[in-house]
Amino acid sequence: MTKHSPRLPFIDALKAVALQLIILHHLAFYGPMSDHAYSLAPDLFSWMSQHARSAVQAFLVIGGFLAARSLAPAGVLISLQPLGSLRKRYLKLVTPYLAALLIGLACAAIARMLMTHDSIPGRPTLPQVAAHVLLLQGILGYEGLSAGVWYVAIDFQLFALLLGILWLARALGRRRGVAVVGTLLAASLALASLYYFNRDSAWDSWAVYFFASYALGALTYWATNQKRAAGWLLLIIVTVIAALLLDYRPRIAVALAVAMALGLARRHGVLETWPRSHVIAYLAEISYSVFLIHFPICLLINALFSRFAPAEPGVQLVGVLLAWLASLAAGALFYHFVESPGQKGFSRPRAASGFT
Incomplete structure (x- = not known):
C-alpha cells in the first residue's frame, strides 16, 4: 500500500481558507448581528452572504482528491x-x-429564549432527529437541525458512490483493466452530473448533484499519475469549460480552479511541501470540528448580542468578529475532547473527505 505523508500543506492551506469563508458566510447570511453591521461594509457583507458559500466546493474537490488517494x-x-x-x-x-x-x-x-429570528432551527421532532442520525434528512425533506449538516450527509453519499464505482470496476474490469474501467465509470457519472444533475436544484439532496465537483478531485488525482498528465488535465479543463459555456455556474468554476490548483501542486511537488505553517496545519486538522460546531456558537452569540447589546453597527460588528473567533476556539475544544478521542480506533481510509 502506498505510504502517505501525514499532512499535505497545500491542501491544509486550501481547507483553512475555505473554512473561514464558510464561517463568515453563515455569519453574514443568518444575522441578526450582520443585519445591523451591514451598513459599515455593505459590499463585503453582500459578498460574504451571496458568494462565500462557494468555498464549500473546495471541500468537495479535496474530498474526491483524497478519496482517490486513499481508496484507489x-x-x-x-x-x-x-x-x-x-x-x-x-x-x-x-x-x-x-x-x-x-x-x-x-x-x-437557548437562542429561542433570547430572541425571535428565522435563523433559529425549529423544535426538533423524533423522526427529524432519526433522519439526521441516518444522514437522510435532505432526502426525506426534513429541515436541517444546524446549518451545514447537509454536507455531512452528502459527503457520506459521495464516498459511498465513489466506493461503489471502484468496486464495480474491479468486478467488471478483470480483463480490460480495472483502473481504466473505474476511471471511465467515474468520468461518465461526472459528465452526467456536470451536464444534467448539477443544473437542476431538485437533485441537491443527492450525491449525483455534487458528483461533478467530487469527481474533479478524484480524476485530477488519477490524471497526475500519468506521464502525460498535462494532456489529461487539459481535457478536464476543456470539458468543464464547455459545460460552463452551456450553463455558467460559479460553483463549478470554483471547483475547476481548485482541482487544477491541486493537480499543478502535485505535479510540481508543492502539495507536500508548501506552505509550512503550524497554524495552517492546525486549522486544517480541526476543520471538521469547527465546521460542525461553528453555527451553534454563532447562533448563541447572535442571540446574546440581540438581547443584551445595543443595535449599533459597531457593537454588532464586534459581535460578528467575536463569533468568528469563538467558533475557532470552540472547534479546537471540540476536536480535542470529542472528535479526536472518538476517532481513535478508526483506520484508513482516513483522509477521504474534504474536512477529515
Missing part, C-alpha cells in the same frame, strides 16, 4: 471489504456529528 491511488480499489470501509466512514463522520447536533439543539433552545 493507482485507480484500483485497494480495500477487499468495501462495506467495512463504508461502515468506518459512517462512524468517522457521525461520531462527532451527533455530539455537535446535541450541542446545536441546546444552543438553539
